[in-house]
Amino acid sequence: MPTLTLGQYDLVYNALSFTIATMGAAFVFFLLARNTVAYKYQRVMVIAAIIVGIATYHYVRMFSSWSAAFVNSGGTYTPTNEIFNEAYRYADWLLTVPLLLVELVAVLSITGERRKGVIIRLVVAAVLMIVLGYPGEVTLDVGTRLLWGTLSTIPFIYIVYVLWRDLGVVMARESPEVRVLLRNLRLLLLASWGVYPIAYLLPLLNIDPAMALVGRQVGYSIADVVAKPAYGLLIYAIARIKSEEEQAIAPVGALVATD
């Protein structure tokens, strides 16, 4: 771990805390929003809540790990014996990225056997992407990082391809209002998922190790906020509109079983 300036240490510290607050708030919101969509979309909100719940846990752990990994020694933050545990992110992604994909498929009008096939392929690709990325993340060797990063990119591209193709097919079937939201969802997916490889590759850019560490942590945090709570809000908007279109908004306390 490199030595950090006060500003560098604080930036990550506050970014992690901000993310805890955002994930926690989203957890409460998605739980409460469940009863405002039709019965068939309620599981989508449950998945959204569980994703940000898992992220809240991991950000609390990362916050503690970050605080313990550095000590203020008169003007700079020097590393302690406790090493900042980057693995929390990978444990988080291992659980949440497959769930994000399940959430997406669940809100789309993909039915029956087709849906099961898509989910299995996406989940396997997501797990591969994360597991292959990890060895590169924890190494200090540039070549090793590049190798695993490249391997991890293959399932990443496959996921983007499947989503693009299947979102395209589904979009054609939806109302104009839902279509706009699905287009935004595509852009949001690309914008947020695109940040991860950039943050991942920061240590390769021959910049100051402290800057690379700080940039990576802040980058991952911003990407997580976009990819989980903001993404969940868009999914919620889609579920709301589709509930209205299908005239099946569930009055609280009298849910209609339409699934």
Place this chain on the structure above:
Amino acid sequence: MPTLTLGQYDLVYNALSFTIATMGAAFVFFLLARNTVAYKYQRVMVIAAIIVGIATYHYVRMFSSWSAAFVNSGGTYTPTNEIFNEAYRYADWLLTVPLLLVELVAVLSITGERRKGVIIRLVVAAVLMIVLGYPGEVTLDVGTRLLWGTLSTIPFIYIVYVLWRDLGVVMARESPEVRVLLRNLRLLLLASWGVYPIAYLLPLLNIDPAMALVGRQVGYSIADVVAKPAYGLLIYAIARIKSEEEQAIAPVGALVATD
């Protein structure tokens, strides 16, 4: 406690944290899933939630115990005065294993007196299995470990036998869809419960004590994730299908008593 490398210490540390997140997420999910199954299967989801809730608590404790049991002394983790408390696992199993068996019997269509008899026999066998295993777990003597391990295996085999026999009888009565899930449940039970004796016997294999400790903790954690949340998801799938088959999905706020 043996001295560990950074990688060995981290592996257990992250496996324990990952399990906390998984158990906690499953707790939220099973609680929320309760209202999506028929009234007669809702208690199954309550039991599933309680099991992973108990496990979440014990894994939080184990995580703290593990962190306190070792200190980073420049490149290796050496044992502190605090001994890692293996008893948390046995306390957890003493509570959760009987509940796992009750959960299984509750989702099967075993009725009346027959059900009560099966539950009592399974619970007694489960308690015996865990209580007899513990003295062997905490000893350093190979012979003692083997003796108690063998004694503990007798009720274990009895449980597997009863489950196989009764699952077979019940499977013949169910729809093809449920039958496939019950077959998967059998395989999952065998795969997850089979890991425990292997992890238990690791210290007997004359391998490096650090490797044996790490292998045992990671093995137990994986087995717990399969035996509790993954098992609960399969049970939930069975409850969902049976609810639909019996056309008795309970609308929230107007629960239908069908039991």
